[in-house]
Amino acid sequence: MKPDVKAFFDEATNTISYVVRDPNGKAAAIIDSVLDFDYASGRTDTRSADEIIEYVKAEGLDPVWILETHVHADHLSAAPYLQERLGGRIGIGENIRIVQDTFGKVFNEGTEFQRDGSQFDQLFKEGDSFHIGQLRGDVLHTPGHTPACLTYVIGDAAFVGDTLFMPDFGTARCDFPGGSSETMYESVQKILALPDETRIFVGHDYKAPGREDYAWETTVGEQKAKNVHVGAGRSKEEFVKMRDERDATLNMPKLIIPSLQVNMRAGQMPPPDDQGDVFLKVPVNKI
Numbered sequence: 485m486k487p488d489v490k491a492f493f494d495e496a497t498n499t500i501s502y503v504v505r506d507p508n509g510k511a512a513a514i515i516d517s518v519l520d521f522d523y524a525s526g527r528t529d530t531r532s533a534d535e536i537i538e539y540v541k542a543e544g545l546d547p548v549w550i551l552e553t554h555v556h557a558d559h560l561s562a563a564p565y566l567q568e569r570l571g572g573r574i575g576i577g578e579n580i581r582i583v584q585d586t587f588g589k590v591f592n593e594g595t596e597f598q599r600d601g602s603q604f605d606q607l608f609k610e611g612d613s614f615h616i617g618q619l620r621g622d623v624l625h626t627p628g629h630t631p632a633c634l635t636y637v638i639g640d641a642a643f644v645g646d647t648l649f650m651p652d653f654g655t656a657r658c659d660f661p662g663g664s665s666e667t668m669y670e671s672v673q674k675i676l677a678l679p680d681e682t683r684i685f686v687g688h689d690y691k692a693p694g695r696e697d698y699a700w701e702t703t704v705g706e707q708k709a710k711n712v713h714v715g716a717g718r719s720k721e722e723f724v725k726m727r728d729e730r731d732a733t734l735n736m737p738k739l740i741i742p743s744l745q746v747n748m749r750a751g752q753m754p755p756p757d758d759q760g761d762v763f764l765k766v767p768v769n770k771i
């Protein structure tokens with residue numbers, strides 16, 4: 485079955501959020517939503533999420549799932565805001581526990597911060613399946629960028645998060661804690677083993693050099709033939725060398741510090757202090 489896919493591009497973080505819908509009904513899933521955040525002022529804004537809400541309401545959709553492909557390091561998730569207004573269950577990969585443990589330590593979160601994934605409604609693992617109306621979703625565990633990364637294969641569409649980008653841009657970095665370029669290569673092979681005509685929807689786009697427009701949809705066949713990092717039969721050794729060398733030159737994403745603290749809590753802010761005020765931490769010389 486071919487789901488209808490509507491993309492929402494957030495230019496501030498180069499993130500693409502998706503609403504995936506059963507073509508024969510009203511059931512839908514929202515994948516990788518964005519809560520706008522201005523770091524300089526510490527202010528959140530819901531304009532990106534409100535755009536999705538407006539679309540969902542205008543189409544009369546019933547979002548049954550609010551899915552995260554992973555704990556994003558470059559934008560805050562709007563999952564709780566969407567859930568409150570639209571319903572749906574918030575899902576992520578079960579290895580979120582590893583991510584929570586790692587960053588629970590980095591941010592010196594006390595014992596009140598649970599590292600068992602219980603902030604989410606559903607923890608998925610490889611081979612799990614779920615439904616969006618008549619549509620079936622299958623879960624591939626595709627670590628490498630982070631330990632908890634998932635690819636959601638829904639009908640003929642694969643939502644790969646930050647594993648593969650558009651063929652002319654390649655793949656995502658593998659140098660975050662728990663990341664691994666070798667593991668990434670194996671995960672990419674899993675995605676490339678899907679039928680060639682499978683549509684691939686990527687989690688970010690940055691316009692590759694020479695390309696004028698943002699793009700987010702491609703196919704398995706196109707990735708196999710043309711991906712500049714892993715296409716055309718590139719070997720694991722070649723990929724690992726290229727990826728590790730390139731990662732050593734990359735700056736941290738602008739919003740990594742707030743993003744991790746919020747996203748490891750399923751999009752919730754840290755608990756307020758006794759005045760009711762909410763603070764995010766900046767760990768010095770730790771990331």
Ligand SMILES: [Fe+2]
Nearest residue numbers: 555556557646
């Ligand atoms: Fe990411």
